Amino acid sequence: MSATPNGNHTSAEQPEMPLIEHLLELRNRLLKMVLAVVICFAVIYPFANDLYLLLSQPLRDLLPVGQTMIATDITSPFFAPLKLALVLSVFAAIPIILYQLWSFIAPGLYAHEKRLAFPLLFTSVLLFYAGAAFAYFVVFPLVFGFFTAIGPEGIVELPDISSYLNFVLKMFFAFGIAFEIPIATVLLIMTGATTPNDLAAKRPYVVVACFIIGMLLTPPDIISQTLLAVPMWILFEFGILFGRLVNRDREARAEPDSQ
Structure with a gap:
């Protein structure tokens, strides 16, 4: 049997893979990630230039009228769109990157872990994109205004383009x-580090922490800080809700085993 990173063992039908094969597979996965970005x-x-214009539209x-953006560095007109294209390439390749990571770790997971891990990876991609879209369509117009x-x-x-x-x-x-x-x-919650009830009891501290994080990660204005802190708190509540569902599923699965 092969060991998972947390010390558990997979089913006997999956033979242990030698270290060299693990490293070779990891190298191949990393090459595919880099190739996807390229x-x-x-x-x-x-x-890149058109995308920069779209990005700066808000x-x-x-x-x-009559005012526009400028480039204070002679290389900025080249490097700013280049940097944007590179970052967008990583954003666009995130599904492939996560799929490669999933393919690498999946053989070491139990069946019920696989059933939860892939939806979590997929949801994390959607949430990251949703956060970026929320910033562009909601936060930017208010903050720049x-x-x-x-x-x-x-x-x-x-404003300088860089x-x-x-x-x-x-x-x-x-x-x-x-x-x-x-x-x-x-x-x-899945790892047992905490429980939904413990998190719910710490809600006041979480709300304060959300506003502190909003203050540190956004410009020094109350609008952008609130627009980051409030969604963080709402998403925290969703996390507790889904955590309760995960716990309920785990308890339902454990009942037949205890009988």
């Missing part, structure tokens, strides 16, 4: 990771 980059890069729509309206009278706003890209990528990752809270909550 292929996505080759497809996306020709449209800010450009709010700039006064706030910043463009609060400036002193007579100040001309000419600074803008760094800002929005930070926001994408912040909201994408924040939307993974239900997955993290379910995993904590």
